[in-house]
Amino acid sequence: MKPIEFSTRDLPKKQQFSAWQSYMETVAEYRLPDDKTPEDGFPADHVAWNLGSVIIAQQRVAAHSYRRSAAKVRARPIDHCHITILRSGRSWTEVDGYVAQNEPGKAVFRTLGHPYWGRITDAEAVVVYLPRDLFGDSAAILDAANNSILSGNLAHLLDDYINSVETSLRSLVAEDLPGIVSALRDMVAMSLTSVKHKHATEQHGIGLMERARRNIRQHLASPDLTPESLCRELGISRTRLYQLFEPSGGVLHYIRRKRLLVAHASLSDPANNQRIFEIAEAAGFDTPANFSRAFKLEFGYSPREAREHAAAEHSAYSGADTPDDMKSFGDWLTALGR
Numbered sequence: 001m002k003p004i005e006f007s008t009r010d011l012p013k014k015q016q017f018s019a020w021q022s023y024m025e026t027v028a029e030y031r032l033p034d035d036k037t038p039e040d041g042f043p044a045d046h047v048a049w050n051l052g053s054v055i056i057a058q059q060r061v062a063a064h065s066y067r068r069s070a071a072k073v074r075a076r077p078i079d080h081c082h083i084t085i086l087r088s089g090r091s092w093t094e095v096d097g098y099v100a101q102n103e104p105g106k107a108v109f110r111t112l113g114h115p116y117w118g119r120i121t122d123a124e125a126v127v128v129y130l131p132r133d134l135f136g137d138s139a140a141i142l143d144a145a146n147n148s149i150l151s152g153n154l155a156h157l158l159d160d161y162i163n164s165v166e167t168s169l170r171s172l173v174a175e176d177l178p179g180i181v182s183a184l185r186d187m188v189a190m191s192l193t194s195v196k197h198k199h200a201t202e203q204h205g206i207g208l209m210e211r212a213r214r215n216i217r218q219h220l221a222s223p224d225l226t227p228e229s230l231c232r233e234l235g236i237s238r239t240r241l242y243q244l245f246e247p248s249g250g251v252l253h254y255i256r257r258k259r260l261l262v263a264h265a266s267l268s269d270p271a272n273n274q275r276i277f278e279i280a281e282a283a284g285f286d287t288p289a290n291f292s293r294a295f296k297l298e299f300g301y302s303p304r305e306a307r308e309h310a311a312a313e314h315s316a317y318s319g320a321d322t323p324d325d326m327k328s329f330g331d332w333l334t335a336l337g338r
Contacts, residue, residue, distance in 0.1 A: 001050070001051075001169065001173075003049045003050075004329050004332070005046075005047050006023050006044075006047075006048075007044065007046070008042055009044075013042075014038045014041075015038075016041050016042040016043065016044070017030075017032055017038050017041075017042035017064075018038065020042055020044050020061070023046065023330075024329070026078070026329070026330035026333050026334065027066075027068065027333070028066045028067055028072065029066065029067050029068070029069065030064050030065070030066050031064060031065045031066075031067075032065075033063050033064065033065070033119075036063075041062075042062050043061075044060065044061045045059060045060045045061075046058070046059045046061075047059070049169050050332050051177045051180060053131060053181045053337055054128060054130055054134075054180075054181050054184060054336075055128070055129040055332055055336060056126065056127075056128050056129075056162070056166065057126065057127045057129070057329075058125075058126050059124070059127065060123075060124045060125075061122070061123060061125075063120060063121050063122050063123075064119070065118065065119040065120075066117065066118060066120070067116075067117040067118075068115055068116050068117070069115055070115045072115075073112070078112050078333055078334060078336070079111060079113030079132050080112050080129050080130060080132060081142050082110060082111075082112065082127055082128060082129045082130070083108070083158075083188065084102060084107060084108050084125055084126075084127045085106075085107040085126050085159055085162060086102050086103060086104050086106070086124070086125045087104060087125060087126070088122075088123055088124045089104075089120060089121040089122055089123025089124065090102065090103045090120070090121050091118060091121070092120075093110065093117070093118030094116065095110070095114060095115070095116045095146060095147035096147075098147060100147045100148065100149050101149070102149065105151075106151050106155070107150040107151075108147070108148070108149055109145050109146070109148050109188075109195075110146060110147050111143065111146050113132070114143075114146055116147065126162060128188075129336060130184075130185065131336050131337025132337075133217070134181070135185065140209070141189065141193060142192070144192075145192040145195045148192070150192075154187075154190055154191045155191050158188065158191050161183065161187055162184070165184070208234065208244065209244050211234060212230060212244060215230060215233050215234070216230070216254070216255055216258060220255070220259055221283060222284065223284070223286070225255060227241055227251050256294060257298065259284045260298045260299070262283045263279050263282075263285075263291070263295065264299065265335070266279045267279060267303055267307045267310060268306065268310040268331075268334050269310070269334070269335065270310060270311055270331070276292075276303050276304065280303075291303070
């Protein structure tokens with residue numbers, strides 16, 4: 001495998017932090033500590049390995065704060081989960097008023113489909129990104145365990161396994177990857193089921209919600225995807241369906257947003273040569289005008305602007321010494337699991 005390797009160390013100090021912000025902007029927004037300025041420099045190293053359905057990132061960074069805002073969640077449509085294992089340093093991350101404190105010997109689990117914010121000291125870490133669909137029928141546990149600290153025997157076994165994979169990354173071949181991904185997924189799922197969820201009393205109906213999400217994913221491009229068809233598939237009333245999706249703004253809003261996210265991912269893929277109206281049609285929109293209007297309302301910019309931004313971003317990180325088929329880290333995250 002060929003990793004994407006990024007470092008700020010060869011840049012002028014005053015450019016280092018802005019380079020890190022640009023490189024990682026798919027994930028979150030970043031700020032320096034109050035007592036630091038760009039002139040102080042920001043040494044950072046990031047090496048990403050794409051295992052097909054999993055990305056493993058090894059990073060060493062200076063202290064900073066981070067925020068994945070609701071606007072960022074909308075603008076960067078990825079709902080992967082990730083596990084951060086600190087080798088050194090500490091971090092504090094808040095989701096819905098709950099703060100998870102991470103330190104060496106522990107790991108924090110979080111989803112990118114939900115806003116969060118926090119800060120980290122000078123630290124070295126490995127971050128494992130896994131797409132939601134990798135977990136299939138077990139995906140309901142991801143929301144239940146969001147922003148949880150993994151500890152205990154299962155977490156230690158997971159840490160040991162990730163360590164062993166890390167030591168072998170440069171020698172792995174394509175035939176090794178499916179087995180590694182499968183084992184990693186199973187170990188993560190086992191670790192999450194052992195977590196004492198902070199919102200345990202709110203989990204009623206989460207399995208039903210996951211079934212609804214899966215059905216929507218499977219029929220997203222179909223014009224027959226309606227609240228009525230979902231009620232029939234799930235065997236529930238319209239009232240119950242609306243209760244499930246009320247936190248998401250309603251079932252129709254949820255379906256439309258999922259369609260927009262699929263279209264956004266297609267527009268952000270430099271290798272996708274489909275015309276915009278073809279992407280709109282494939283995502284389940286009946287007319288280009290309705291698609292463009294909904295897209296701009298959701299993301300704040302037009303489909304054409306989204307494509308132009310993705311092309312510019314891809315060009316910015318395609319250095320002269322990078323193979324033509326190598327994408328940026330942001331491209332990898334966007335395409336993960338697709």
